[in-house]
Amino acid sequence: MTHALxxxxxxxxxxxxHSAASACPCGATTTLADRPDATVVRxxxxxxxxxxxxxxxxxxxxxxxxxxHFPGILLPPLSPTPTDLHGRLVTFxxxxxxxDPEDPDxxxxxxxxxxxxxxxxxxxTALATPPRSADTPLPPMRGPAKAALAVTxxxxxxxxxxxxxxxLHAWSTLPAWARAETPMPDTATLCHGDLHLGQLVRxxxxxxxxxxxxxxxxxxxxxxxxxxxxxxxxxCGLLPPDExxxxxxxxxxxxGPAVPAxxxxxxxxxxxxxxxxxxxxxxxxxxxxxxDRPLDEVEVALVDACDRMGSAxxxxx
Amino acid sequence: MQCPKCHAPMHTYNRNGxxxxxxxxxxxxxxxxxxxxxxxxxxxxxxxxxxxxxxAAPQYPAAPGAHSAPAWGAPQGGHYGHQGHHRNKxxxxxxxxx
Numbered sequence: 001m002t003h004a005l006x007x008x009x010x011x012x013x014x015x016x017x018h019s020a021a022s023a024c025p026c027g028a029t030t031t032l033a034d035r036p037d038a039t040v041v042r043x044x045x046x047x048x049x050x051x052x053x054x055x056x057x058x059x060x061x062x063x064x065x066x067x068x069h070f071p072g073i074l075l076p077p078l079s080p081t082p083t084d085l086h087g088r089l090v091t092f093x094x095x096x097x098x099x100d101p102e103d104p105d106x107x108x109x110x111x112x113x114x115x116x117x118x119x120x121x122x123x124x125t126a127l128a129t130p131p132r133s134a135d136t137p138l139p140p141m142r143g144p145a146k147a148a149l150a151v152t153x154x155x156x157x158x159x160x161x162x163x164x165x166x167x168l169h170a171w172s173t174l175p176a177w178a179r180a181e182t183p184m185p186d187t188a189t190l191c192h193g194d195l196h197l198g199q200l201v202r203x204x205x206x207x208x209x210x211x212x213x214x215x216x217x218x219x220x221x222x223x224x225x226x227x228x229x230x231x232x233x234x235x236c237g238l239l240p241p242d243e244x245x246x247x248x249x250x251x252x253x254x255x256g257p258a259v260p261a262x263x264x265x266x267x268x269x270x271x272x273x274x275x276x277x278x279x280x281x282x283x284x285x286x287x288x289x290x291x292d293r294p295l296d297e298v299e300v301a302l303v304d305a306c307d308r309m310g311s312a313x314x315x316x317x
Numbered sequence: 318m319q320c321p322k323c324h325a326p327m328h329t330y331n332r333n334g335x336x337x338x339x340x341x342x343x344x345x346x347x348x349x350x351x352x353x354x355x356x357x358x359x360x361x362x363x364x365x366x367x368x369x370x371x372x373a374a375p376q377y378p379a380a381p382g383a384h385s386a387p388a389w390g391a392p393q394g395g396h397y398g399h400q401g402h403h404r405n406k407x408x409x410x411x412x413x414x415x
Contacts, residue, residue, distance in 0.1 A: 104412050146415070198413040237391030238408050266387050274389065280411065298407035305389055312388040 005039055005050055005086045006031065012085065013041050013048035016078065016092045038216075039088075045095045045205075046078065050088040051216060057082065060089055062138045063215040066190065073118050074218075075203055075211040096201025096211065107197050109230075109243055110250035111210040115200075117256030119212065120223040122190045141193040141221030143272070144180035147279040151179075154282035158289040163303040167281045170274065170306035173313040177222075178275045184221045189257065193217030195226045223258035227251060228272030231265075232280065235273055236305045238298060271314050277305050320345060 010029045018024050026044040033040040037052040051060060060082055067074040075096055082089040099107055124138065151171050158164050176182040192199065194217040202208045227248070234244035252261055259265035281302040288295050295303065318327050318338060325342025335355045338347040348356075 099413070101409060101413050104409055107412070194415050196413060196415065233408075233411070235387050235390035238411070264385050266385055270387050273387065277389075283415075296407045298411060301391065305391065308389040 005088060006034060006041065008085055009039055009041050009048050009050055009090065010043065012083070012090065013043040013046050013092070016048065017044045017046035042095055047093040047095050048090055049093065050085060050090050051082070053088060055089050055216070057089065059139045060091075060216075063218045064091065066138060066218060067215045070119070070122060072209075073115050073122070073212060074215065075201060075213045093213070094203060095205055096203035096208070096213065097205040098201050099197045101198075104197065107243070108200060108210050109247040112195070112197075112200055113227075113247045113250035113256070114254040115210065115212050116192065116195065116223075116226045116258075117251050117254030119192060120189050120226070120257050121255060124188055124190050124220055138190070139219045140184060140187065141191040141219035141225060142217035143191070143193050143221065143225040144178055144184065144275065146194070146217065147178070147275050148180040150279045150282040150286075153286050158285045161285050161289055163281070163285050163295060163300075166303060166307040166310060167278055167285065170309040171278050171282075173309060174275055174278070175271060175314065178271050186222045187220050189220060189223045191219065191221045191223050192226050193219060193221070196229055222272065223256070224268045225272045225276075227256075227258055227265075228269060228276045231269045231273040232277040232305075236277060236301050238301060267315070274309055274314060277302055277309070281306050318347075321347070 013029060014024060017026070029041050029043040031039075031041050032047065039050040041048050061080075064077050064080055064082070068076050068080050075093060078092040078094060082091050084090070151168070154164055154167065171179065177184050192212055192214075194214060195212075199212055199214050200210050201213050203211050230239060230244060230247050233239035234241065248259070248265060252259065255261075259268045281299070284295060284299040284302060288299065319325070320327050320340035320342060322345055323340060323343045325340050327338040327340050327347060329336055329338055335352050336349070337352060339345070340347075
């Protein structure tokens with residue numbers, strides 16, 4: 001299925017890259033990602049993305065509009081509307097240089113935090129002014145929905161795994177909004193919804209300013225969610241304290257509203273960080289079961305954290 | 318009351334809820350019936366936390382700062398990344414994926 005999609009996506013990316021020229025001197029197209037939820041190819045300075053099969057126009061268009069609207073925070077798309085291809089919605093983007101996966105020590109923690117603070121401070125009413133059409137409101141940020149999806153997959157694919165029990169127990173102690181069973185308590189703050197180091201690029205490549213990419217989960221919601229993945233890594237002992245401190249300090253310095261400017265940030269971070277720990281543990285177990293391999297030590301650290309959560313439920317639950 | 322040994326006056330003190338009489342002269346202590354057992358019980362309560370490790374740090378430490386961490390977090394010293402030891406492929410992948 002994906003082969004035909006990949007092939008045609010490549011053709012479209014090439015055509016988009018050369019819409020102003022007739023000949024193509026640049027050689028091969030590279031596949032940046034080919035997963036069930038996204039296929040992404042690059043040709044020269046153009047990237048084409050086929051979104052997840054269940055993505056709707058109603059949800060995607062306002063998200064693309066947001067990216068168009070905040071060019072200093074989010075990478076703007078080349079076209080404001082998606083194209084249909086093999087039943088998938090396809091969007092085109094300028095290529096940006098990503099964080100080097102071989103060098104996580106060079107991660108731009110301060111830039112990531114500053115971009116998030118600016119995103120969170122954006123009044124969502126700014127999106128209600130033209131050119132955005134008023135009849136397509138920005139949907140909720142998808143963080144809790146994706147966590148719920150990961151837990152559902154864990155239940156259906158890895159029910160017998162010994163690590164599944166503590167992960168499901170930790171999940172059961174989370175408040176309903178974090179499990180996507182009720183709306184989020186904040187519906188006014190613009191959030192990215194899936195922050196990790198793969199969501200940052202320099203544009204123009206190779207050394208332009210850092211920008212956030214991937215609007216698939218973007219929406220209104222609880223902004224602490226966007227800080228919660230680094231927070232979870234730190235809490236699980238995976239991210240060194242100084243890197244976590246750099247990230248948190250930069251976010252506060254930039255006036256980010258997700259945590260109080262001074263004092264303990266954990267009352268705000270606790271529930272999202274627990275949820276993302278559960279989500280990551282659930283995905284890890286499902287992947288390990290699918291590959292018929294044991295959990296690695298990082299994955300065990302996540303499951304251990306879920307185990308401890310079971311005996312210390314969140315205060316706000 | 319008077320000290321049965323040196324006959325100096327004895328004063329009553331409250332030690333952790335147990336009334337004890339101490340002589341103002343020789344500093345000797347008089348215990349009523351059951352008070353020795355009460356003190357022994359209190360002593361064992363005090364020393365008990367030393368047997369299992371002390372309970373986890375309060376959920377939100379009293380001196381909050383960027384280095385505070387939640388109760389469910391890894392135990393102190395569990396910061397694998399700090400030693401560079403956990404900067405392995407597993408964690409590298411995790412930093413870059415949903």
